[in-house]
Amino acid sequence: MADNDPKRLLAAKPKLSLKRPESRGVMLGLLRRILQENGRLFVREYAVAVVCLVLVAGTTAFMAWIMRDVIDEIFVQGNRAAIVSLPIVIFLAFAIRGAASYGQGVLLARIGNNIVARYQRRLFTHLTELSVDFFSENRSAHLAARINQNVSGIRDTLNLTVTSLARDLLSLIFLVGVMIWQDPLLSSIALLAGPPIAIMIGKLARKLRVATREMIDVNARVLASMQEAAQGITVVKAFTMEAPLRERIETLIQTAETRSNRIASITERTTPVTEMVAGLAIAGVIAYSGYRAIVYGYSPGAMFAFITALLLAYDPARRLARLQVQLERAMVNAAMIYEILDLEPRQPDPSNAPSLAIDKGEIAFRDVNFGYHAGEQVLREISFIAPAGKTTALIGASGGGKSTIVSLVQRFYDVESGAILIDGQDIRQVTKRSLRSKIAYVPQAPYLFEGTIRDNIRLGRPDATDAEIEEAARQAQAEEFIVNQPQGYDTPLGENGVTLSGGQRQRLSIARALVRNAPILLLDEATSALDTRSETLVQEALELAMKDRTTIVVAHRLSTIVNADQILVVDGGRIVEGGTHAELVDKPGGLYARFYALQTRTQGDDIVALA
Template identity: 80%
Template sequence: MRENGHLFVRQYAVAIGCLIAAAGCTAFLAWIMRDVIDKIFVQQNRTAIYSLPAIVFLTFAIRGLANYGQAVVLARIGNNIVARYQRRLFAHITELSVDFFAENRSAHLAARINQNVSGIRDTLNLTVTSLARDALTLVFLVFVMIWQDPVLSGIALLAGPPIVLMIGGLARKLRAATRQAIDINARVLASMQEAAQGITVVKAFTMEAPLRERIERLILKAEERSNKIAGITERTSPVTEMLAGLAIAGVIGYSGYRAVVYGYSPGSMFAFITALLLAYDPARRLAKLQVQLERALVNASMIYEILDMEPRQADAPDAKELKAERGEIAFRNVSFGYYPGESVLRDLSFVAPAGKTTALIGASGGGKSTIVALLQRFYDVQEGAITVDGEDIRNVTKRSLRSKIAYVPQAPYLFEGTIRENIRLGRPDATDEEIAEAARQAQAEEFILAAPQGYDTPVGENGMTLSGGQRQRLSIARALVRNAPILLLDEATSALDTRSETLVQAALDAAMKNRTVIVVAHRLSTITNADQILVVDGGQIVERGTHRDLVDREEGHYARFYGLQSGGSRRSADLAGARG
């Protein structure tokens, strides 16, 4: 980082050097106009006819090269800034807690970040170009003007104070409008992204028309806000033009009067007017600088709102590495709720013995999936404690805790890349042989080898080229290749057909050996061999035992669930045991 910092300083130094050279050349062109008029047109000096045009050409050439150099260097710096903040933002976002993503739509967040990152680049580049190019050019040209004629300079500079006062008022109005525009534009992009991702649902439910109407309303709001910003931003132009025109007209009139009445040299007058005209563009850009900076700073401040967020499940200052040699899991008097006043788990306690399988079943909303989320420390318990081999998981690093857990969610998620790359995400150092073995255990090898490029076949966006069962089997393979002592299965076979479920269940049975396994299930046929079954209802354990023990309790929750499923009412059973 330190070497990169020095390189960054050198790059800015080169850019500023080029900008100074361009500003100096612009001022020199105004300066030399006096000699062009006096020596060529008044004195008719033959030598000057050849030397002065050559000097003018050389000055333009140097200015062109300097402008090219500063533009390229600043573009590279800007691209580097964007890349740095993109890396920093992604690293920080991945450290934020799960509840952050529950509160912020992913598409809206991505669109907002995409707009905001450019704000930091614009802030730095606007500052450098304005100070090093426009401000220096203006200073050099004002020096030329004052040197040529102090009185005319005073007339020309009278336009400055009114412009500065006007810009200050406009900048304050622009700040709020820019923030609203960024938010609306992010919502537009997010809505388009969501529609593209859910296009099959959109078409299946003929949602095209209502979605178009909703997005059109957002686009209209964004257009209105952008028009308001344009109105505020460009409000400086007519006033600046009129004040500048008044100053230039006064200078031309006064200098012409002096030339006609008092016989002043035309060279000085032309040099002064040239400097004044050349100074107009940098002065106009500087007049808009504060307005432009307000827009850029709003973007930058919104980026730092994200960067300044602290993870709610941060590691304790003295957090240590989790060993998890046995993998025994214990929930001790755990209470938890996602929202204040709403408890999902209430004084819940159980022990998942090391090397054994514990199954969780129950009605929807009972808290089964919350147990899985708390064990991975996606959220912190509000009361009680969760331990692994006697270690409170709040006292160990999140990375070491999660490295000891392999997780198969109900809804499988695949990332951009190939089948091999998606399985390897479970353990980046896994060999190709280990990936193939995990695929075989997950009963995925058959369809992988039938794919056009085998393990190197791209999966498409979230695995859209694969069936639901195939995606789930790849998700299981990703968990198996992790080779962790704790295995969490959150309805891992829910997306499989009967044949695939049978094959995967056989693979999972083998994978469960010598591991601590917690299974969330709604198909009771998949957990009949579990070492213990816990029935979760209303955030508490209401029944516990083996399959045989619980079935024998004719009036129990488990016996009722089992009766529904084995009695042929599969739909009712699935609903009864849906994900909690």
């Protein structure tokens, strides 16, 4: 199927993309940043871990060094005292090594877990500070899946660096020291294997950077697609979308598998070459040392100690050979985390911005122009005043700009030109937090969060008492269904309140706005999901809530706005009419009059009775 073409699917990448860390300079800079941000926080813990790793490295080298005495003293010279002393020393060395390995393992795990937790907090805090347009441009499911994969990259980078330097590198140095002490000539033969392996690793690492980033992106898309399918399962089943979605996911999974196999191939490409080169070096050393022992009578203890050191050195050397490959993968993940952390909010508060001071709550739009994308104007020269303590209704065809006006009042976006004032204060010159704390908002599509019903209402004002929460629920006509839930107000909600009807979710959203008790109330199609009975009940609650508050109401149903203090008709991004219901309904040829006539024909006398 064309829709499942792998190239087309993979071309639809998310817009979040910064400079790829494909040069050595960028990678070194990233490593310095990670060390600067985290190193000093764990100086003591890392110091103790390094001591433990040094003990591991030292005891490993000691085991090779003492083999000379074991062979010569016990097996050659038959020293009875050595039969007791040397095994005790070897046992103590293993005991120290075991304790040190446990200590460094626990310490590095704790440090790593703390780093992951700190970056998770930091990421969430930063994401909540980013502008709404960031989330419009990046799919939330893909973003969550990518973060879940990337967040361990910084921990892995630090742990790999510490363990490789303090354990593997020191072990190798100590063991090479033992080898040189025993036989410099043989040591030089064994070390010839190092340069060709290092050159090969460097070439493979460059290929791995690009492959790793591609794999992370594809895996994130797989997880995101599964998450979206789970969230929209009712739509999936209603439209029998199971088969096409399975095909789409299968394509992504197959692509992810291919990318993962490529990375495995690149990563493991070092193994056969390393094994063959190291095997050749070890075989040569054994043959030459055996020849010297047989022909020239060299000490078997010295030869055995050398070979033991050489064999023990193989493991840390192999790990160090793979270090760059492993580090590249970890740092690609870390770099993708910093791509998010380095994003600057597009709507920063001005330096030393004051808090919004509400006196009356008047909202004024002055020649506002706005578009979500360059060259696409949504609002054109919008000017109006929403009087303090009064209700202003916005009505018009879909796509005319009504909801955009509500978004701009909350400064989800900044205007291109003109200004929005609240009690004479330009909302761009005050802190966003103080602005939004003075606003209660009921969106068209209600959203409920993980937790209980009580928790969701309390999100409107965290310091609200249980009595205030229950009163807000009663005003929103929500208590009648809340008390019938298994645990009442303490009933846990499914994902986005999936166990509740649309009208019930909307009434909880209205209760959340009511408990906020803010001087400005924004209602964006707040009753659109309610049936006629619930709409009537909630409308009574909203009329009580709107009393003495500056309210902007977006509505399609005229029955919800006929009593508004002023009604503004928005069409094509402009305000084309304004007045009260009585003034507009009798305006010959007016757009509002046409809306009214259309709805009265479809709804009978409902509006007439309310008017």
